Amino acid sequence: MNKRNLQSLLTAGTVCLALLVPALALASGGEHGAEHGGEHAAHIDPKTLALQLFNFSILLFMVIKFGGGGIKKALASRHSTLKQEIETANQLRADAETRLAEQEKRLQNLEKEIEEMRQKARDNAQSEKARLVAAAEEKANRITAETKFLIEQQVKQAEQAFRAEVAIAAANLAEQIVRKSIGDADHGRLVDGFVGELDGGKN
């Protein structure tokens, strides 16, 4: 049996003794109390109290004397463990905050991307709308121009046909008038005019 085991055994024995002494004192007091129990149930005996304090001091001394290192060590270990855990927790918290920041950033980017997509969709829709409107306007203009051209052509044709009818009617009317009214004197004037033109042409 080595020194460490012996020390542990002694510590255990001291603890048992320290616990046993107050128990014995309490037992003796109990018997005495039982004898007078019916009259003084809440009475504190100064000798018993002093003995208990003495026992507790011995217990405290033995605990400190023999268990102080272990307790310190255990406390230090506990302290170290807690510190480590705190650091780990801090690290985890930092990591979580980092992840949270990243997530928030991603969320912000995602919203930005969504907004960009929406904007792009709006732009596309706007440009498609503009294209459709332009195409429709162009088509309408073309149809209008073609219709205008057709109408103008029809008007020209009608005008031409009307002119032709008027010309034919005028010529026919003039011919009828000439046939009815022309006489020898008129023929003579026409010959004179022809000769006059010939003479004029010569000059």
Next chain:
Amino acid sequence: MAALGGSISKRYARALFSLGVDRNKFEQLGDELTALANLYHDSTELREALDNPVFKNSEKNAILQNLVPRVAPSAELRSFALLLFERGRLAFLPHIAREFRKLADEKLGQVRGKLTSATALDPAALSRIQKALEGRLGKKVILETQVDPELLGGVVTQVEDLVLDGSLRTRLEALSKRILN
């Protein structure tokens, strides 16, 4: 065929014209040739008789000998007609007459033209037109007249390629075109 006929006609016309010039009677020969050509052109019976193979050449020759002097008294033209008959060129007679007339007109410094009027013109009016044309062309003008009532009024003359239209018909057509345009 027409080109060949034209060439043949010109050759015969030049030969007769040369003979006429030499003997100083090309105008007379021209008139007789025109009369003979008109006779041949206008008389279907004569053409059929001369082209009919039933008749002998001697008989056809006799017909010509008897007929030609009535419209063409000169001996030169009678010989010319018989020459054409012997060579089978009588069908070219109208063409030859036309070519001869061109040569004669050229020699005389004159041109022939056509005058169409809505009504028959009196000689004075015809003379005025003729003189006006001669003044315009610088040549003597011989006009062949005809009447076309469809002209309504006025006259139309054609001398060689020159056409002068003073008719009311043309004026009415011009009026119609102006209205159309």
